[in-house]
Amino acid sequence: MTKKLHIVSFNVPDPPNYGGIIDVYYKIRSLAQANIDIILHCFQYGRDTSSELEKLCHQVHYYPRKKGLLYLLSTSPYIVNTRRSKQLLENLQQEIVPILFEGLHTCYYLNHPLLGAFKKIVRTHNVEHDYYHHLALSEQNLFYKYYYKQEALKLRCFEKRLKRASAILSISPDDTRYFKTHYQMGDFIPAFHPFDKVETRKGLGEYILFHGNLSVNENQQAVRYLLDRIFTEITLPVMIAGKNPPEWLIQKAAEIPHVTLISNPDMEVMNHLIQHAQINLIPTFQSTGLKLKLLASLFLGRHCITNSPMVSNTGLSHLCYLADNIVDMIQLIQQKFEEEITTEEINQRKEVLENQFSNEKNAQKIYALI
Missing domain, CATH: 3.40.50.2000 (Glycogen Phosphorylase B;)
Structure with missing residues (x-):
């Protein structure tokens, strides 16, 4: 049976060439293969529109990400406050089907009353306030260190909006335990990725x-x-x-x-x-x-x-x-x-990675949720 799903992405997930955007792109590809019609909403900055995404998705909408020091003055985290759009809110209301918010970054409208009838799923890529706290610890530039500290505090407060989510899809077992403890929700869905099978080579490498x-x-x-x-x-x-x-x-x-x-x-x-x-x-x-x-x-x-x-x-x-x-x-x-590397080591990888980290199997888990 075909299902429909809104996905709100923090950036245009094509090309899939860094961190969380890889997870988003290959999740979209796997969900499309699982017979889900995807209505994709992308905040756009530094990337072009994508004909590839338009092939994979039922619809694709683009929204400019806001920028500027003014957005640092808000009590909302900068990564959230710069990803809001009245047009996004209007487009989401065109079809009352579940919404998958990619990262806390995209959750500005998570608790908006106009979306009260929607099933709202949040894909967490980190415990964001913890991530920004660690960025602050390792940053040498004083301006960025201060920014990361402030962002960590704002994200800790903003995260409480997750109480309004219908489900949380966490990316690691540790994150799953955190969200279950704080919000009584957390389904472990590992990162989606470009790999269908283990392709480790025998013999010696060079570097x-x-x-x-x-x-x-x-x-x-x-x-x-x-x-x-x-x-x-x-x-x-x-x-x-x-x-x-x-x-x-x-x-x-x-x-x-x-x-x-x-x-x-x-x-x-x-x-x-x-x-x-x-x-x-x-x-x-x-x-x-x-x-x-x-x-x-x-x-x-x-x-x-x-x-x-x-x-x-x-x-x-x-x-x-x-x-x-x-x-x-x-x-x-x-x-x-x-x-x-031994045959035994390669087989051990296959057993773990091609099951627990199978894109197809993890897409089916999301299919069941919506």
């Missing part, structure tokens, strides 16, 4: 790879740690790949002869880099949500070396090698650079 969006503070903190403390202690070939690296990273990588920086690779190139690496080395210092780079490394890559915050409450720690200090990380790198 160590760190990958991620290099314009994001969290990834900058991780790669700075690797450049300062790890890559200067080894002589093995290293690749760093990701979007929009800052100037300091370009300069620092150039100072280490065995480190190569690849800026703004497209998805095909990035997947090739992940698949042909001997080690995907992807530590993080922010244990919030589920990192899509972890899924990419496990679906495509060989050995995955990370630290405890990356795998905390993901159910994936047993598929990785963990190192929480410099000595252990260097020892693991040197050991695994010479070892082939």
Whole structure:
């Protein structure tokens, strides 16, 4: 039976080339394949309209995201206050079918009386106030540090609107426990992603790879740690790949002869880099949500070396090698650079990833909810 669903997205989810937008795009694709007619509403900034989305969806609507310092003065979080539109509110009322709000970012109208008759589902990508608190801790720029602190406080207050949701779809087991504790709701739906099956290759790879969006503070903190403390202690070939690296990273990588920086690779190139690496080395210092780079490394890559915050409450720690200090990380790198991944390890990944993280199966869970 065909069902209909409004989806409100925080940005245009095509191309699917960073974090949460990957989850949104592949969720749309999987729900469309599950016989759901999607009415997509996108806040648009820095991205064009998408003919691909118009093929996947029943309708697509675009709304400009508001910008400016004036929106910082509101008691509403900036990421929410800049994503409101009277036209969105009017368009939602054209068909009384369930609404899926992608992220707390899009929930400005969650408790609006004109939407009282709608089933309202919220997809949480993080516990947002916790995420912004950690951004504040790691930020060096005083203006941004103050902004992140204020945003964390506003998000903590705004989050209480989730009481008006019909369901919360959380992205990690830890987040699920949080929302169940605070709002008596929480269905664990892992991140949607580009991978249908594990494609890990046998044999030895040629380099160590760190990958991620290099314009994001969290990834900058991780790669700075690797450049300062790890890559200067080894002589093995290293690749760093990701979007929009800052100037300091370009300069620092150039100072280490065995480190190569690849800026703004497209998805095909990035997947090739992940698949042909001997080690995907992807530590993080922010244990919030589920990192899509972890899924990419496990679906495509060989050995995955990370630290405890990356795998905390993901159910994936047993598929990785963990190192929480410099000595252990260097020892693991040197050991695994010479070892082939085993058939047993690949089969273990298939058992976990192709079931718990199956896009098709998780789309069916959402289908049942609406």
